[in-house]
Amino acid sequence: MKRCGWLALACMALAWLAPAIARAHVERFAVLIGNNRGQDHELPLRYAESDASRMYEVLRDLGGFEPVNMVLLKNEDAETARKTLIAINDRIRSSVALPNTQAVLLVYYSGHADEDSLHLGKTRLPVHELAQLSRGSSANFRLVVLDACRSGALTRLKGGKVAAPFALPEEQIPSDGLAFLTASAASEDAQESDELRASFFTHALVSGLLGAADRDADGAVVLDEAYRYAYETTLRATSRTLAGTQHPSFRYDMRGQGELVLTRPEAHAGQRATLEFPAGMSFLVMRGHDEGAVLAEISERAQARRLSVRPGSYFVRGRGPRVLFEGELSAGAGEIVAIDTGDLERIEYARLVRKGIYGPGLAHGVELGARVRSALPNADAACYGAFAGYALDFEDIGGRVRLSGCTSGFDNGYVEATSHAYDVELRVHHAWDLAWLSLDLGLGGGASLFVQSFSSEGRAPDRTSFAPFLSLGAAASCELGSGFYGTLDVTAESHFLAVQQAGGGDSYTRASVAVRSSAGLGKRF
Numbered sequence: 001m002k003r004c005g006w007l008a009l010a011c012m013a014l015a016w017l018a019p020a021i022a023r024a025h026v027e028r029f030a031v032l033i034g035n036n037r038g039q040d041h042e043l044p045l046r047y048a049e050s051d052a053s054r055m056y057e058v059l060r061d062l063g064g065f066e067p068v069n070m071v072l073l074k075n076e077d078a079e080t081a082r083k084t085l086i087a088i089n090d091r092i093r094s095s096v097a098l099p100n101t102q103a104v105l106l107v108y109y110s111g112h113a114d115e116d117s118l119h120l121g122k123t124r125l126p127v128h129e130l131a132q133l134s135r136g137s138s139a140n141f142r143l144v145v146l147d148a149c150r151s152g153a154l155t156r157l158k159g160g161k162v163a164a165p166f167a168l169p170e171e172q173i174p175s176d177g178l179a180f181l182t183a184s185a186a187s188e189d190a191q192e193s194d195e196l197r198a199s200f201f202t203h204a205l206v207s208g209l210l211g212a213a214d215r216d217a218d219g220a221v222v223l224d225e226a227y228r229y230a231y232e233t234t235l236r237a238t239s240r241t242l243a244g245t246q247h248p249s250f251r252y253d254m255r256g257q258g259e260l261v262l263t264r265p266e267a268h269a270g271q272r273a274t275l276e277f278p279a280g281m282s283f284l285v286m287r288g289h290d291e292g293a294v295l296a297e298i299s300e301r302a303q304a305r306r307l308s309v310r311p312g313s314y315f316v317r318g319r320g321p322r323v324l325f326e327g328e329l330s331a332g333a334g335e336i337v338a339i340d341t342g343d344l345e346r347i348e349y350a351r352l353v354r355k356g357i358y359g360p361g362l363a364h365g366v367e368l369g370a371r372v373r374s375a376l377p378n379a380d381a382a383c384y385g386a387f388a389g390y391a392l393d394f395e396d397i398g399g400r401v402r403l404s405g406c407t408s409g410f411d412n413g414y415v416e417a418t419s420h421a422y423d424v425e426l427r428v429h430h431a432w433d434l435a436w437l438s439l440d441l442g443l444g445g446g447a448s449l450f451v452q453s454f455s456s457e458g459r460a461p462d463r464t465s466f467a468p469f470l471s472l473g474a475a476a477s478c479e480l481g482s483g484f485y486g487t488l489d490v491t492a493e494s495h496f497l498a499v500q501q502a503g504g505g506d507s508y509t510r511a512s513v514a515v516r517s518s519a520g521l522g523k524r525f
Helices: 002-022 048-062 078-096 127-133 198-212 221-236 349-355
Strands: 025-034 071-074 099-110 118-121 123-124 141-147 176-183 250-256 262-264 271-276 282-287 294-298 306-309 312-318 321-332 336-339 344-346 364-374 383-394 398-411 415-433 437-458 461-482 484-500 507-524
Touching: 025 048, 025 078, 048 071, 048 099, 048 141, 048 198, 071 078, 071 221, 078 099, 078 118, 078 123, 078 127, 078 294, 118 127, 123 127, 127 141, 127 176, 141 198, 176 336, 198 221, 198 262, 198 294, 198 306, 221 262, 271 312, 282 398, 294 306, 294 437, 364 398, 364 484, 383 415, 383 507, 398 437, 415 461, 415 484
Parallel strands: 025 071, 025 099, 099 141, 141 176, 271 336
Antiparallel strands: 118 123, 176 250, 271 306, 282 294, 282 312, 312 321, 321 344, 364 383, 364 507, 383 398, 398 415, 415 437, 437 461, 461 484, 484 507
């Protein structure tokens, strides 16, 4: 009985100690390489080096990678990259020789490449050599991430098949594993975005590592989740580009059990801030203001709706089907900030198109309103009337066509005349969007049909005349919500009228200037 008691206590102690035994100390090492320059015939990239910096930051802040174990190479040559990888492998070999210690090696590259080599400026690092340096590392798990053209050659050997993640304790990593994650297939170009100020793939991957990829909401982003999010987001974003759809690829070989955790946003929630986004919309997050560096993006289809960010000020922009929401916010350490579109500025569809930010490249709508034009030589009073129009807005320019009518006349004591004017005008303009107001300046032209009727002691038949005109106008419009807007414009018109000479002589053409003002209401579709 006593022996059984001691045996039970021993079993309980072993059960309590087992997780600690299973969880080895994990050292994480990373080499991150970015190079905007390629071979002489290749155009310089804009964001490869900043992409490497973004990866460095998210791994350092959320991935458990100590800065002492990380190397960031920007604008370096192939020999420097080769020596760095060899030196890191030496450090890893020494690290795993310590008791109960495992190691992870992550190698990231962003820059020019072909199916055979990475182009670091004028130098080349063969892809097979990079693979060998990674395979030969003593790290328990090696992950190679390539954001480069035709980088899929690394995964082409066996195809990119993703295995389901293993549900095991957080601190356990695969006992031996190698993974290649590439931005494009073997025959595709990797693409950059001026809007995102990053490559599509790295932007999606970083966003996922900040929390957008955490599908099971367990507070950690594992390799499988990160790849799936980067794949789906890159696929959707590049399907709208001129170069065509870009297909990230993935190949890995795991032995033993475990899933590699890349970042742990939840574990750092106390020191960082959390942004929580509403479902059904995609959001872009910039540092500080609307011209700040792009930090991350939440896809409208992302199941996870939280991003882990450093405490500070941010600018968010949400994309709806017909409206844009944007504004600045502050987030403190340990704070969860729920984004409410009601607190953001609402920008209607056509302004969104003109800014060239999101949505289709064309918006259109109808306009109705009142107008008044100063007197022309065929009248001594202003011409009052109404207009109906159709407006188009492209990214850089806009245009509108208007049909209008007004009535004026004159009375000289002998003859009383009523003049009806029917105008058609086409105007092209350029617009500037301010915080709540849009201004535009445009040049146009058209024609007026004048129908005059006379009352006098004698007989005076009706007269019809036709006059072309040129116009130069400025307009302001204010968004009213739900696609409606108010508009006000002032236009100078130069009409070329046929004027009858006194005494019934021949007519001649006279240029006459008038000023027209109008106010109306529009609805965009």
